Every structure is written in C-alpha cells, then in structure tokens.
Amino acid sequence: MKILYCGDVVGQSGRRAVIDHVPTLRRELDLDFVIVNAENAAHGFGLTGKICQGFYDIGVDAITTGNHVWDQREIIDYIARDPRLLRPLNYPEGTPGRGWNIYDVAGGAKIMVAQVMGRLFMDPLDDPFAGVDIALLNKRLGHGVAAIIVDIHCEATSEKMSMGHYLDGRVSAVIGTHSHVPTADAQILPGGTAYQTDAGMCGDYDSVIGMVKDGAISRFLKKIPSARLQPALGEATLCAVYIETDDASGLARVVAPLRRGGRLASCTPQGG
Numbered sequence: 631m632k633i634l635y636c637g638d639v640v641g642q643s644g645r646r647a648v649i650d651h652v653p654t655l656r657r658e659l660d661l662d663f664v665i666v667n668a669e670n671a672a673h674g675f676g677l678t679g680k681i682c683q684g685f686y687d688i689g690v691d692a693i694t695t696g697n698h699v700w701d702q703r704e705i706i707d708y709i710a711r712d713p714r715l716l717r718p719l720n721y722p723e724g725t726p727g728r729g730w731n732i733y734d735v736a737g738g739a740k741i742m743v744a745q746v747m748g749r750l751f752m753d754p755l756d757d758p759f760a761g762v763d764i765a766l767l768n769k770r771l772g773h774g775v776a777a778i779i780v781d782i783h784c785e786a787t788s789e790k791m792s793m794g795h796y797l798d799g800r801v802s803a804v805i806g807t808h809s810h811v812p813t814a815d816a817q818i819l820p821g822g823t824a825y826q827t828d829a830g831m832c833g834d835y836d837s838v839i840g841m842v843k844d845g846a847i848s849r850f851l852k853k854i855p856s857a858r859l860q861p862a863l864g865e866a867t868l869c870a871v872y873i874e875t876d877d878a879s880g881l882a883r884v885v886a887p888l889r890r891g892g893r894l895a896s897c898t899p900q901g902g
Contacts, residue, residue, distance in 0.1 A: 631662045631739060631777050631877070634888065635805045636870040637812065638696075639671040640833030640840030641861025645681065647832045647868040649688050651890045656689045659872065659899070662735050665743060667781060667807045667829070669695040674841060674861040676701030679708040682715055692716065692733060694745045696783035696808055697753060699727075718747035718783060720761035730765045732775060739776040742769060746793070748784025758782070759796060766800060771880030777802040778880065779873070784808055787827050794825040802875045802882055805829055810839040812869045812887060812894075822881030830869030835893040837862035867892030872899040 634655060639648055652664055666685055671677040676698050685693060692714050699717045700706060709715055709727035719729020730744035744765050746758035762780065769775055778801040782793045790806040797804050799821025806813070812830025819825050831840050838846035841859040848856050867889055874884035886899040 631735065631741065631875045632660055633663045633665070633741070633777065633779060633803070633873045633875070634659065634661050634870050635779065635781070635803070635829055635873065636664070636666040636832055636868060637829030638807055638810055638831045638833070638840075639666060639668045640810065640831050640866075641670065641674045641863070643861065643863050643866040644831065644833040644840065645671055645684070647866035647891055648685060648690070651868045652689050655888075655890070662739075663691050663733070663741055663777075664689055665692045665694060665779065665781070666690050666832075667694045667696065667783070669698040669783075670831075670833075670840065672702050674859060676705060678702050678704055679712070682708075682712060686714065692731070692743045694743070694781045694783070694807070696745075696747060716743060716745050718745050718755065718758075719765055720746050720756040720758045722756060729761070735776070740774065742775045742778040743781075744778070745781040745783060748782060748786060748789040748793075750784070750786035750789045752785055758793065762793070762797065771800070771802065772878060776877065776880055777875045780804045782806050787813075790827050794819060794823065798823045799881070802880055803871075803873045803885065805871050812889070814887075816871065816885045816887050818882050818885055822879065824871075824873045824882035824885035826871050826885065826887070829871045830867075830889075832868045832870075833866050834862035834864040835867050836864050865892045867894040869894070
C-alpha cells in the first residue's frame with residue numbers, strides 16, 4: 631500500500647498547497663491513501679467542516695488534528711458526524727469524536743489510522759501509551775487490516791521517539807506532527823515500522839512556524855499581551871512523509887520525506 635501523510639496545514643497558504651499538490655501526487659505516486667493533519671487549517675487555529683469537505687473533494691481520505699482541534703467551536707458538533715476526521719484518542723472519555731478509525735481502500739484492503747497526543751509540555755491528557763494499546767486490541771497487521779498508521783502529536787522529540795519504538799513491529803508507521811519543522815530522521819525501525827519524528831508543515835516557511843514573523847518575534851521581545859498571531863500568506867511548501875507497506879505483513883518497505891513548492895528544497899521519494 632502507498633500512503634502519503636501530510637504535515638500540519640497552516641492557514642490559507644497551507645490549504646492551497648494541499649489543494650494544488652495532492653491530486654497530482656495521487657497520480658504520480660499511485661497513492662492508495664492520503665492523510666492530512668489539519669488542526670491549524672482555519673486561519674492558523676483549528677478547522678471547520680467546510681475545510682474538511684474541501685480536502686475530501688481533492689482526494690484526502692482522512693484528517694487528523696491535535697491540541698488546536700477545538701479552536702473553531704463549530705467543530706465540536708461536526709466531528710461526531712464525520713468518521714474521516716480524527717482527534718487524539720487520549721482525550722478523556724466523553725470527548726466528542728473518535729481517535730481512530732478503519733477505512734476501506736480500493737481493492738478491498740483496510741487501513742487503520744489513529745492519533746495520540748503527547749503529554750510533555752502539552753495539555754495533561756490521559757496516558758497516550760495506554761491509549762494506543764487499547765486502540766490496537768484485536769488488531770493485527772495482515773489480519774483484517776493491511777496497514778496501521780499512528781500520528782503522535784507532540785512537543786518533545788523524546789516522547790515521539792519513545793512511541794515509535796514502543797509500537798515498532800505492531801504498526802506500519804508512526805509519524806510525528808506539531809512542531810511544524812520537518813525532521814531528517816525518516817527510517818524503518820528494527821521491527822519494520824516506518825518512523826519520522828515530525829512531518830513538518832504545509833505552510834509558508836518565510837515565517838515563524840507558519841505565522842507572520844513580526845508578531846511572533848514580538849512575543850519574545852516583549853513580555854506584554856500582543857495581537858493574535860496571523861498565518862503567513864506566501865507560497866507554502868507541502869511537507870509530507872511517503873510510506874510503502876508490504877502487502878503480506880503490513881510493515882514498511884519504504885519511508886521517505888516529500889516536499890513540494892515554496893521555500894524548502896523539493897524532495898520526491900525515489901521512483902516517485
């Protein structure tokens with residue numbers, strides 16, 4: 631199975647990068663499934679049902695979120711009605727929405743997508759390690775699900791790496807989101823799980839993690855309240871991780887960064 635995982639979409643320019651590039655990438659790479667983290671898609675804070683539908687219309691199959699999932703209040707009611715939209719599974723019991731789901735792929739295969747949120751320097755949610763264990767109960771690669779992809783939305787690289795090694799051999803890939811900076815450690819772990827600490831963002835990199843530079847810098851220079859941060863509007867780079875899984879085992883055969891457009895150097899998986 632060929633899967634593309636696009637990092638955090640930031641504002642209008644990030645949305646435009648996804649809309650412009652995903653249909654082409656689906657054709658070029660013969661993708662079976664596309665996942666997008668969209669927690670910053672609505673002017674940098676949260677997302678809306680309209681944004682979700684716009685992504686589905688151009689070939690996105692599932693959307694993950696993170697700590698900004700509730701920033702747009704309308705999503706609280708919407709998320710329960712949209713099985714393709716996920717929030718971290720370790721939110722407390724009773725939180726709207728779902729943290730994982732299983733989706734059909736063309737040809738009859740099934741893929742599981744799950745998301746957890748870390749706790750270091752983040753909101754104090756339930757244990758992400760125990761939560762993902764519960765989500766994976768009775769689910770085995772190659773036995774009912776052809777691939778399992780886990781997004782860990784997390785500040786600390788150590789927590790992301792720990793999750794990758796904890797799930798090694800049990801899932802197809804563990805991909806980090808949240809920092810908006812693509813890391814250079816794409817690899818297949820010893821047990822066969824693809825891993826990258828952070829996919830990066832789909833946003834304008836002439837910015838501070840997707841936000842207009844002056845406003846962000848001002849927060850470090852002055853310890854006084856400042857205006858709400860605004861997304862940068864220049865051409866975005868689409869940052870993603872490309873994963874190929876083995877049809878029999880569900881483990882990874884290929885993992886590689888992918889970048890298109892904007893300021894960062896383009897990078898296409900070999901053979902793509």
